[in-house]
Ligand SMILES: [Zn+2]
């Protein structure tokens with residue numbers, strides 16, 4: 001499996017970073033962190049009721065939640081969204 005394939009699986013949360021072979025783990029962790037900071041899809045505002053964790057700051061989301069329009073499991077709190 002290629003390193004990029006591991007990145008996709010970790011981003012989809014089908015794979016944990018711990019499960020990535022040692023020789024790829026550093027590269028995969030850097031790329032996953034980068035993509036999570038700069039998500040490639042547009043985000044839309046949804047009610048934040050429920051248990052959501054911000055993918056940028058790892059904090060609980062209360063109130064406004066910015067969710068990926070393409071349906072990824074990607075949520076951002078309002079404070080992080082305003083930072084751009
Ligand atoms: Zn946040």
Ligand SMILES: [Zn+2]
Nearest residue numbers: 041068070072
């Ligand atoms: Zn997305």
